[in-house]
Amino acid sequence: MRIIDLSPPIGPGTPGWPGDQPFDARLRWGIADGESVNVQTVTTSAHLGSHIDAPFHVDPDGAGIEGVPLDACVGDCLVLDVHGLLSQDGTTAGFAPAAEVRERIGSLLSVAGDAAGRAPVERLLLRHRSAPPAQWDPGMPGLDPELVEWFGAQGGRLLGIDLDSFDPTDSKDLPAHHAALKHGVVILEGLDLGPAPEGVSGLIALPVPWVGADAAPVRAVLRVQD
Ligand SMILES: Nc1ccccc1C(=O)C[C@H](N)C(=O)O
Ligand SMILES: [Zn+2]
Ligand SMILES: [Zn+2]
Numbered sequence: 008m009r010i011i012d013l014s015p016p017i018g019p020g021t022p023g024w025p026g027d028q029p030f031d032a033r034l035r036w037g038i039a040d041g042e043s044v045n046v047q048t049v050t051t052s053a054h055l056g057s058h059i060d061a062p063f064h065v066d067p068d069g070a071g072i073e074g075v076p077l078d079a080c081v082g083d084c085l086v087l088d089v090h091g092l093l094s095q096d097g098t099t100a101g102f103a104p105a106a107e108v109r110e111r112i113g114s115l116l117s118v119a120g121d122a123a124g125r126a127p128v129e130r131l132l133l134r135h136r137s138a139p140p141a142q143w144d145p146g147m148p149g150l151d152p153e154l155v156e157w158f159g160a161q162g163g164r165l166l167g168i169d170l171d172s173f174d175p176t177d178s179k180d181l182p183a184h185h186a187a188l189k190h191g192v193v194i195l196e197g198l199d200l201g202p203a204p205e206g207v208s209g210l211i212a213l214p215v216p217w218v219g220a221d222a223a224p225v226r227a228v229l230r231v232q233d
Pocket of ligand 2: 054058059060171172196222
């Protein structure tokens with residue numbers, strides 16, 4: 008059994024949402040200053056690196072991150088490479104169109120026909136690129152909201168991506184986020200799926216229980232049988 012780290016390192020240079028709080032850790036007490044310990048205060052947006060969005064992120068009445076069901080965050084998981092699967096016209100900033108992804112899931116699981124007829128895919132990770140970018144990508148595509156709809160309706164519990172958001176940077180109505188919320192699908196963003204092998208493995212991606220928080224960092228790993 009092998010552990011594959013899906014969490015990119017988070018530091019002051021980690022690119023974040025435009026205008027949002029960068030990561031900053033400063034010493035409150037320092038050994039170099041004669042204290043017995045080093046203790047830092049960390050200031051950061053919760054949407055840096057691999058993280059889970061709480062319902063509260065897009066719904067004023069939604070639960071904070073401590074309410075995310077942990078059984079959704081641990082268990083069998085399908086990794087799918089959706090690189091190059093841009094939406095039909097190729098110009099809108101959508102990626103991973105529902106029909107194509109369903110077809111790919113079907114062939115990955117070696118089933119003829121439609122994956123929707125099978126037992127649910129409870130956890131799905133969509134790999135879009137080989138590594139997190141060094142700079143914020145203003146043209147970041149969003150997920151096809153129909154894909155999120157389908158995933159939730161067939162019994163999906165958690166959907167993970169290697170982009171910073173389910174929706175494009177300039178989206179105000181956030182259709183992919185709301186589709187996830189509607190079906191209780193846990194939103195996992197900011198993964199590094201470069202080292203993740205396509206196919207079935209085991210996911211562990213647990214958010215820190217910050218009470219009332221709109222999101223929280225996650226250390227995400229895959230357990231792979233070799
Ligand atoms: N941090 C932000 C600051 C301002 C506006 C949006 C965001 C987001 O994080 C949105 C995105 N839906 C996200 O979950 O990552
Ligand atoms: Zn987020
Ligand atoms: Zn989000």
